[in-house]
Amino acid sequence: MRLLSLIFFIAIVQAGFAQILIKNINVADVENKKMLAGYNVVALDGKIVSVDKGKQYKLPEGTEVIDGSGKWLVPGFTDAHVHFFQSGGLYTRPDVIDLRRYRSHDTELTWLHGNMEDFLRRYSNSGITSVIDVGASYAFLAQRDSFLNKPYAPLIRMTGPLLTTWVPEVYKNLGKESPFEEMLTEEGVRKSVNDQIPAHTDFIKIWYIVTDPDKEKGARKNLPLVAAAIDEAHKNNLRVAVHATERITAQLAVEAGADFLVHGVWDEVISDEFVQLLKKKKTVLCPTMVVRDNYGKVLGDHYHFTTDELAMANSVTIATVLDYPQPDTAIAARYIKNMASPQQAAQQKMTDSIMLTNLKKLVAGGVIIASGTDAGNIGTQHASSYFEELKAMQDAGMNAWQLLEASTINGAKAIGQENEWGSISKNKLANMLVLSANPLDDIGNWRKIDRVIIKGISYIPGSLINSSPEMLAQQQLNAYNAHDLEAFLAPYADDVEIYFFPDKLQMKGKEKMRNAYQFITKTPGLYCRLVNRIIEGNMVIDQEEVWGFGKEPVHAIAMYLIQEGKIKKVYFKQ
Numbered sequence: 001m002r003l004l005s006l007i008f009f010i011a012i013v014q015a016g017f018a019q020i021l022i023k024n025i026n027v028a029d030v031e032n033k034k035m036l037a038g039y040n041v042v043a044l045d046g047k048i049v050s051v052d053k054g055k056q057y058k059l060p061e062g063t064e065v066i067d068g069s070g071k072w073l074v075p076g077f078t079d080a081h082v083h084f085f086q087s088g089g090l091y092t093r094p095d096v097i098d099l100r101r102y103r104s105h106d107t108e109l110t111w112l113h114g115n116m117e118d119f120l121r122r123y124s125n126s127g128i129t130s131v132i133d134v135g136a137s138y139a140f141l142a143q144r145d146s147f148l149n150k151p152y153a154p155l156i157r158m159t160g161p162l163l164t165t166w167v168p169e170v171y172k173n174l175g176k177e178s179p180f181e182e183m184l185t186e187e188g189v190r191k192s193v194n195d196q197i198p199a200h201t202d203f204i205k206i207w208y209i210v211t212d213p214d215k216e217k218g219a220r221k222n223l224p225l226v227a228a229a230i231d232e233a234h235k236n237n238l239r240v241a242v243h244a245t246e247r248i249t250a251q252l253a254v255e256a257g258a259d260f261l262v263h264g265v266w267d268e269v270i271s272d273e274f275v276q277l278l279k280k281k282k283t284v285l286c287p288t289m290v291v292r293d294n295y296g297k298v299l300g301d302h303y304h305f306t307t308d309e310l311a312m313a314n315s316v317t318i319a320t321v322l323d324y325p326q327p328d329t330a331i332a333a334r335y336i337k338n339m340a341s342p343q344q345a346a347q348q349k350m351t352d353s354i355m356l357t358n359l360k361k362l363v364a365g366g367v368i369i370a371s372g373t374d375a376g377n378i379g380t381q382h383a384s385s386y387f388e389e390l391k392a393m394q395d396a397g398m399n400a401w402q403l404l405e406a407s408t409i410n411g412a413k414a415i416g417q418e419n420e421w422g423s424i425s426k427n428k429l430a431n432m433l434v435l436s437a438n439p440l441d442d443i444g445n446w447r448k449i450d451r452v453i454i455k456g457i458s459y460i461p462g463s464l465i466n467s468s469p470e471m472l473a474q475q476q477l478n479a480y481n482a483h484d485l486e487a488f489l490a491p492y493a494d495d496v497e498i499y500f501f502p503d504k505l506q507m508k509g510k511e512k513m514r515n516a517y518q519f520i521t522k523t524p525g526l527y528c529r530l531v532n533r534i535i536e537g538n539m540v541i542d543q544e545e546v547w548g549f550g551k552e553p554v555h556a557i558a559m560y561l562i563q564e565g566k567i568k569k570v571y572f573k574q
């Protein structure tokens with residue numbers, strides 16, 4: 001009797017669509033930095049309704065029960081700094097490298113709208129169940145609404161165009177696709193803030209750029225416009241994110257009420273007073289440690305993709321980086337020379353060291369840090385760059401709990417939504433990950449995802465991605481060019497058949513391929529240039545030029561037949 005009276009019964013009888021019970025699991029309480037062993041978590045209609053130990057449940061038929069024994073439950077991760085108007089590829093920032101002769105900005109934007117779903121799926125699949133777009137456009141705000149009820153989509157929080165003190169020439173006159181709105185007068189700035197409200201912006205973003213060589217003078221000159229935008233946003237209950245990478249602009253923005261600094265300070269080592277200011281104001285800071293270096297690596301032609309990146313990121317985007325210095329070797333040569341100069345190397349080294357020191361000081365001072373990548377910028381891929389960012393934050397001395405906090409609840413805090421999502425607590429959004437290894441032991445374990453739970457519905461990783469035939473063909477081509485055998489084999493079916501056209505079977509099975517293709521890791525100059533591609537249903541036909549075997553390229557045609565999301569047959573004709 002005594003025992004029975006201790007057992008509490010919850011009857012959940014509402015007609016909900018997403019009941020899930022995760023039993024006897026280690027729950028990461030990111031707010032109190034505690035691992036709660038042997039807990040049960042129940043989600044219903046997209047929300048967490050119970051986090052407890054030892055309760056009994058009467059659940060409706062059809063409830064999914066996950067045995068969490070020996071597993072860990074963490075809140076889904078948040079990338080607090082992304083841009084859907086940028087692909088991560090070479091053509092995405094014409095203000096940095098102008099290749100619009102080869103691919104117009106219109107083409108890039110059309111491609112980006114067409115691939116937003118793919119990027120979202122890759123985020124979810126990687127366990128990143130919330131993304132904060134800190135600089136979009138009216139066109140992307142409208143598209144965001146179309147993903148609201150898509151089961152695979154992470155939570156998307158987005159601002160409209162950045163309010164800025166300076167607009168790069170190439171971004172002028174883009175209409176609804178414009179990511180920028182120039183701040184000219186205080187009145188105009190207040191109007192710009194109000195214009196975003198009917199489009200349901202989630203917050204306001206300011207690009208606080210100083211072009212004056214006297215940074216302090218320039219920063220103070222632009223301050224009234226920045227302050228007006230912050231004031232108007234706050235009057236409308238909108239939080240304000242600010243890009244301010246100099247110490248002076250960051251300080252003035254925070255003093256004026258900025259809620260969220262989307263980068264760290266890059267130009268000088270911050271003072272204790274600066275740290276105290278952020279702590280006192282509860283300003284959230286997203287350090288974005290890798291984006292700057294990634295530009296340097298891509299444009300300097302020494303970006304190295306990991307196997308994980310080649311598998312996780314959008315392959316069409318990655319291809320543009322791998323094909324560099326194409327399409328214009330003359331333009332590329334200038335960048336490569338510049339990036340290799342001793343001044344540039346010294347500058348980069350200095351900035352890296354400042355960023356590292358500053359993040360250490362911010363963490364030690366108790367400032368709220370949110371993990372974010374600035375994905376979409378050249379070389380910083382959507383979804384996959386997150387794990388590179390975490391490594392960089394770890395290198396700055398952040399421990400596992402600090403990283404978990406930064407990657408979950410602090411993302412929500414950045415835009416003032418910590419009561420709605422970001423931790424595993426009652427009444428919060430049921431976006432969670434079941435991990436098969438302890439996330440506190442190693443950040444590599446954050447990738448050991450058994451289940452991604454989005455709005456209370458569980459998915460097996462892999463099932464969230466829906467790679468097109470083109471993407472699969474490109475994925476193996478990228479890995480070939482990156483000389484990565486494992487990544488090369490990944491998109492092939494286990495029982496793949498390779499033919500000499502039309503019907504001479506050359507080999508069958510992935511293991512045979514593994515042996516036959518060892519050369520891709522051992523042939524230094526190996527590079528397969530795509531000359532032409534035809535996509536016809538589930539068939540991709542590539543005309544290729546393969547360099548690396550002697551002086552002249554080998555010309556070949558490869559036909560890839562895709563079935564059930566894998567490359568099932570290949571026909572070669574030389």
Ligand SMILES: [Zn+2]
Pocket residue numbers: 081082083134135262374
């Ligand atoms: Zn950004």
